[in-house]
Amino acid sequence: MKTSQLCVLPVPKHKKLIRDLSKNYQLYLLLAPALIYLAIFKYGPLYGLQIAFKKYALSLGIGGSPWVGLQHFRTFFSSPQFSRVLVNTLALSFYELVVSFPLPIVLALMLNQLRSVRYKNYLENVFYIPHFISVVVLVGMLNTFTSVQGGLINNIVALFGGDRINFMGESSMFRNLYVFSGVWKNTGWNAIIFTAALSGIDPTLHEAAKVDGAGKLAQIWHIDIPGIMPTIMIMFVSAVGNVMSIGFEKAFLMQNYMNIGTSEIIATYVYKVGLQRAQYDYATAIGLFNNVVNLILLVTANTFSKKMTKTGLW
Amino acid sequence: MGNRKIRMSRQDQIFHIVNNSILFLLMLVILYPLYFIVIASFSDPYAVGQGKVWLFPVGITFEGYEKVFSNSSIWSGYINSFIYMGLGTFINVCITVPAGYALSRKDMRGRKFVTLMMIFTMFFSGGVIPTFLLVQNLGIYDTIWAMVLPNAMNVMNVIICRTFFETTLPDNLLEAAFMDGCSDLRFFFRIALPLCKSVVMIMVLFYAVTHWNSYFDALIYLRDSSKYPLQIILRDILTSNEASALSGLNDDSQAKLQRVTELIKYSTIIFSNLPLLVLYPFIKKYFKKGVMIGAIKG
Numbered sequence: 025m026k027t028s029q030l031c032v033l034p035v036p037k038h039k040k041l042i043r044d045l046s047k048n049y050q051l052y053l054l055l056a057p058a059l060i061y062l063a064i065f066k067y068g069p070l071y072g073l074q075i076a077f078k079k080y081a082l083s084l085g086i087g088g089s090p091w092v093g094l095q096h097f098r099t100f101f102s103s104p105q106f107s108r109v110l111v112n113t114l115a116l117s118f119y120e121l122v123v124s125f126p127l128p129i130v131l132a133l134m135l136n137q138l139r140s141v142r143y144k145n146y147l148e149n150v151f152y153i154p155h156f157i158s159v160v161v162l163v164g165m166l167n168t169f170t171s172v173q174g175g176l177i178n179n180i181v182a183l184f185g186g187d188r189i190n191f192m193g194e195s196s197m198f199r200n201l202y203v204f205s206g207v208w209k210n211t212g213w214n215a216i217i218f219t220a221a222l223s224g225i226d227p228t229l230h231e232a233a234k235v236d237g238a239g240k241l242a243q244i245w246h247i248d249i250p251g252i253m254p255t256i257m258i259m260f261v262s263a264v265g266n267v268m269s270i271g272f273e274k275a276f277l278m279q280n281y282m283n284i285g286t287s288e289i290i291a292t293y294v295y296k297v298g299l300q301r302a303q304y305d306y307a308t309a310i311g312l313f314n315n316v317v318n319l320i321l322l323v324t325a326n327t328f329s330k331k332m333t334k335t336g337l338w
Numbered sequence: 339m340g341n342r343k344i345r346m347s348r349q350d351q352i353f354h355i356v357n358n359s360i361l362f363l364l365m366l367v368i369l370y371p372l373y374f375i376v377i378a379s380f381s382d383p384y385a386v387g388q389g390k391v392w393l394f395p396v397g398i399t400f401e402g403y404e405k406v407f408s409n410s411s412i413w414s415g416y417i418n419s420f421i422y423m424g425l426g427t428f429i430n431v432c433i434t435v436p437a438g439y440a441l442s443r444k445d446m447r448g449r450k451f452v453t454l455m456m457i458f459t460m461f462f463s464g465g466v467i468p469t470f471l472l473v474q475n476l477g478i479y480d481t482i483w484a485m486v487l488p489n490a491m492n493v494m495n496v497i498i499c500r501t502f503f504e505t506t507l508p509d510n511l512l513e514a515a516f517m518d519g520c521s522d523l524r525f526f527f528r529i530a531l532p533l534c535k536s537v538v539m540i541m542v543l544f545y546a547v548t549h550w551n552s553y554f555d556a557l558i559y560l561r562d563s564s565k566y567p568l569q570i571i572l573r574d575i576l577t578s579n580e581a582s583a584l585s586g587l588n589d590d591s592q593a594k595l596q597r598v599t600e601l602i603k604y605s606t607i608i609f610s611n612l613p614l615l616v617l618y619p620f621i622k623k624y625f626k627k628g629v630m631i632g633a634i635k636g
Contacts, residue, residue: 069464164576174387311465
């Protein structure tokens with residue numbers, strides 16, 4: 025596109041297109057597998073989204089099934105499940121956002137203050153380890169650690185004279201366990217981006233601040249945090265953009281009949297309705313509702329971020 | 339740096355002490371649960387159950403590992419996971435790296451449009467059910483292809499590759515190669531790839547870990563239990579509270595059964611993470627590098 029400015033003779037638009045395409049046809053060959061993948065597995069399902077507005081019959085296929093308009097959405101909004109799964113989803117995701125978004129920033133700021141580079145690297149490597157543990161194993165660890173008989177956490181509770189609690193069976197504990205096991209797993213890993221941003225701050229700013237008599241806390245507040253603000257905002261917008269796509273896997277694995285009151289979120293509900301009860305059309309409608317709410321949140325967060333700090337995802 | 343010798347103010351001294359102490363405590367919070375699993379997997383389950391195991395294994399036993407090693411479904415899960423990881427990662431890299439390179443070329447028409455199309459899919463997708471129906475319609479349900487094709491490419495990884503190529507390959511290298519009559523494909527395979535080996539390595543590791551830990555695809559796309567990857571087998575062992583998670587325990591008493599099941603859980607966790615634990619010290623720097631490249635352009 026930029027090279028076209030170098031052309032001396034004006035070329036008709038369609039000829040220019042053909043020339044550009046043929047000049048770099050080998051690049052399109054390299055890109056082709058990715059485009060085919062996108063078309064089939066990312067844009068293909070968008071075609072299937074229409075069954076959210078249809079009465080899906082296997083024999084008629086996606087295209088041939090009759091339209092029913094907004095019927096599935098009406099059914100969902102008026103069902104007793106609606107408010108429960110929506111509240112659970114929003115409560116869980118905003119709780120997670122509020123707790124687990126700032127912590128990696130704090131950790132990165134703290135690591136940045138360490139004077140021994142070797143110690144800093146060592147600590148970072150330790151903090152990354154849990155990131156590589158699978159969700160299945162993480163939930164397995166939660167189960168064993170919170171086990172009433174001999175679980176590590178209950179042993180600690182008992183050591184201080186408390187009563188053993190069946191954490192996984194308490195509805196009220198589900199969100200705490202969900203969020204804080206996530207904090208344990210991901211904080212170190214998520215701090216990498218902020219560590220990278222901090223290393224890009226001009227060291228002369230700190231020198232100057234020192235001369236002016238600023239203490240460590242003042243330096244963090246007036247130099248480090250403003251310095252990584254663009255990164256913080258971008259990460260914040262993508263975090264908000266993923267609020268509704270909160271992990272199906274973990275909630276599903278942690279779920280049992282005792283904590284279902286708080287652990288049933290939209291994603292797990294879609295799985296049950298769609299794949300266990302095979303109500304494909306209804307489940308697709310619920311999933312679409314989820315996606316649209318997500319998109320609205322993302323756009324709102326991005327607009328907000330652009331107004332406040334002039335940085336955004338687009 | 340001479341300024342380290344400069345005397346710190348009292349406030350800053352306190353700051354450093356507090357900062358170091360908190361970080362040290364956090365390190366323990368991260369490491370202790372992992373360490374506890376290791377020692378618990380070797381300890382007498384009664385001692386673990388009574389809270390006697392804190393720093394060292396008590397009443398060393400290998401019973402947990404014996405049960406794990408003699409369990410055929412764990413082995414078949416292990417083998418399946420290796421196959422899915424190998425084939426899946428190969429396909430991932432073959433799609434992602436060339437695409438990342440093509441998108442890094444500023445002279446390619448349609449580059450912005452394709453990038454936008456990709457990023458859009460990160461925030462809006464058809465959802466679980468339409469994708470599931472697609473997999474069924476393609477006839478790959480309950481086959482190995484359902485494990486590797488639906489996630490054959492990750493957009494974030496394409497962007498990491500693109501950024502890496504953009505920042506590593508100088509423009510005049512390409513110009514010089516073209517002067518000598520080098521084609522795009524030849525440039526990619528003979529010049530770009532050898533110069534950017536580390537991004538290939540980063541991609542291999544990112545994708546391999548994702549495949550090894552993935553659980554959701556197997557849950558919805560596989561029905562035949564002989565095809566189950568390790569994570570599905572692990573779920574059955576780790577999150578089941580019924581005592582007979584593994585066969586061959588039925589004749590024992592209920593209480594003992596419960597204890598041994600706990601022991602097996604600890605051993606299984608260690609066993610399933612073994613490949614990663616062994617490789618971690620060698621590969622950790624690549625992961626960090628990958629994330630940092632991704633951060634350059636959100």
